Amino acid sequence: MKRVHITTPIFYPNAKPHLGHFYTSVLCDVQNRYSKLGKFNNTKNITKFTTGTDEHGMKIQNAALKANLDTQKFVDNLSLTFKELCSKSNIQYDRFIRTTDSDHVIEVQNLWNMCKHDIFLDDHAGWYSISDETFYPAIHVRELINGKLVPLDSAVDYSTADASRTFINTETNNNVIFFKEKNYFFDLKKYKDKLIDHIIKNPEFIQPSNYRTNLLNTLKSEQLMPLSVSRPTKRLEWAIKVPNDSSQSVYVWFDALCNYMTSIGSLNKIKDTSSTESEFLRNTTHVIGKDIMKFHCIYWPMFLMSAGLPLPKSVFVHGHWVNDGVKMSKSLGNVVDPLEYIEKYGSDSLRLAVLSHSNLTEDNNFSDSYVSESRNTVLVNKLCNLISRSSKKFNPKPAVEFWQPIFKENQGRITEDLYESFDGHFKDSETIKIALKDIEYNVNWLVNHYETSMEKFEYQKVIGCLINLLNSGNSLFQNAEPWTIKDTNLLKQRDLVLFLSLEVARIFCVYASPIVPEITSNVLKALEVPESETLDISFGKLGAGSVYSKQSKKGVSLLTRVNDEE
Template identity: 40%
Template structure:
């Protein structure tokens, strides 16, 4: 697979509320973005990954009060490093971590407000409605019911969080003016804007059945102190979602209002992919593009929506005791094992079920299958360097001819040749579609085929030429898979490549064809080398490769 031309790419995680420590859902969003970002870099594409924390709003204000902080800033200052720590522990290779309390971000929120206001999309009025503090949004009467478990409370039918009826003076955004524009854009102009298609179809259905209502985009400062002040009105604070969504632009250089019309100067913007959880779909797929249209600013490339994680078949909750702490499970099994598990056992349009015993089994599988394949080839009876020197230039026909009298062996050889030839292209397609589960299953099939080839060919019993042909094909399988999976398991793949003595500069997509690296493994068959992966995670596996 040839390296890509110098292109640009930008992927974003949602920015996370630092009102508690990060959980498995935060890791999952970040991991999906990290794999995309690392794959782009491996292809030679100019890529950015931005993430951060959403630090304003009533939810943060109340959480800080509950935790006895007089100043919400001190509360978020304590918690935001937890999110950076999670990313670093799991080797999420972010380019920029943005906080919505950053002065530059606040400047951009005010610029976005002023552009929308100048174009006539903001007005002041009375607001009456059902507000959810947890979701930081109002819900229409049609989506509010009495809580079946407590008749004194009301909840909404989207998130099932409590809502409270409120009446106040706010600023409004003319969201209703974008009903037809958004429907046409998502359904006709850019049907790839929302991915996967199941989420796009649901959004289109909702737009057709529930017309957009004008959106309250401020809160009285008497109720919400922790927020950005509305321009020229100190009695109002900007709605947290109007603030938070602007982070995606702030993170890559912001809005340039010195030009006419205003621009987002970063070359990455129109190639931006937002990766979000399904619970914040309307904010990213309806509110955010409408704000941008109102400001005469371009829209990002697409919004990718993923489902959530449950634990042992049940929604995670503290009362059930089934909440997964990603740091704890990562220390137990190794960060890369958890990364692989989350990718292999999830589909973005279905909830994933986290079962810890399966994570343990996965680590054993890495040791017994992939690690063992490398250990076998690196055995003292074999010579990797000699095998590569013999077969790197003339491969398939010569190897098949050596085993022409053994149809079982030639069947496995042909399978490996075929799979290795098409795997880089398949991975590119599947990563772009976030189809990690099927992709990783294919990789396991190749590891199993290589192990089976050793088992049926018994190279330790064969003459040197036959022996070397099998070792060449199997170690090449391990090498190529280890290069291709660097975006998925950056630490473990590095250990595997180190064990095979692959030079750092030869771990790119230029070297993922059979025989493309003809100079490695000189000391790989030494008896003094350590195992590339052991049953219990070792300290060197936690070395960060940022």
């Protein structure tokens, strides 16, 4: 029995959720659902999936002030919008953590005390981005003059710069302000070589590999300066106070990253290597956007090293989304609101759309047509219609009863004599045989590669195979034309077509259940597949499981098309 912990980053609730929040959450939800499936190797996982909101920091403090709202009330309202996104997206988390939760405040202070041997107080002068809640070195700062970004002059004291001047950091292109203050610092360089060694020896720690390579190059080539882990309380009031020093507030990222442990349990329990909490941390998979790699792949493991705690198993990094080739921005009005698409097309359609048109290694393009195609073409036309056509004019149950034991005996193989049985009796027997081969090929691919692909978050690859499986099932049905067969000598071939068409739908639903959980559950219920066989991929073979299906003379209407003009 294995414990698996899957996390989104906790989201900053200074505005309503967008497509990026939806994407990260769905990546995690699919992984969590997959981890709970019965497997061919009979692995049984106990999973914990956590998400939430990061509610401290200067950005929140300023946004609440601008909205003329009490800060706690401000974050209370916005955290609800992220919970709504989870609810409507069918995101099944185990805990929605908020950094204002009382147990989290305690654990942040515990983590501080466990790291305090690496923390020291010193004067600090540097460029701070309120948007990013982080300081940037001067080499990454430019002044915006007459529309051009000009490097800083090392001989100039920018602490006296007029507030009307604009300075930008080149990492995120957000504004920065020069601050002089006294802060607590964490000694990053102490753990640099240890982290590099860990990344090299554990290639699964940062995935995909292109992000691991980039991070290693950064670590090896750049000097790690001490990290400011506090702000003066007079500047940052809305934060957790540093233990035994109320004049300083804990840096928002030190606070936020600790959520992954608070969600598991207390740090005292996690310290015990024999505890379930410690096992959960060792088997943690973080899923993050590429813009917060530095915090999760450098700062976070170093904090854990300092505290003497285990490192997570892996950090999966993904790219961002653009809208029809154009970067999303509020000013352009092209930010995708996932709730609008869910309202029109349903959560399964949007889940399928983003996962089938994305991969982790690069930025991804979003188009309205993806969501429409996912619902109308894939889920309605290819899946639901295949079931309806197979059970409207026929009673498919005798076909299942006859052919299922034969396929079980043959370990799910379509034998050569079955291919040949279509010769001379069907006008397009070659196309039928191609469809049979494609069905067998795609089912075998899923049996052999599904688990590895899912664990690598290669959902696009899995979805491609699943859609190919549906295509081959529909091709078989359409070209065999079972509704035209009257010759009693061909009833076995007709029943074979009905059986394989339903098997394609059933097997699709077993493997696709983590991706499109609502429609697959409804389809399997309509087919009368026993519940014990619905969330177990060991039943994802031709002929596996119990006898199922029935005739539905009115057709099976599980999902209808959506008019794109509505």
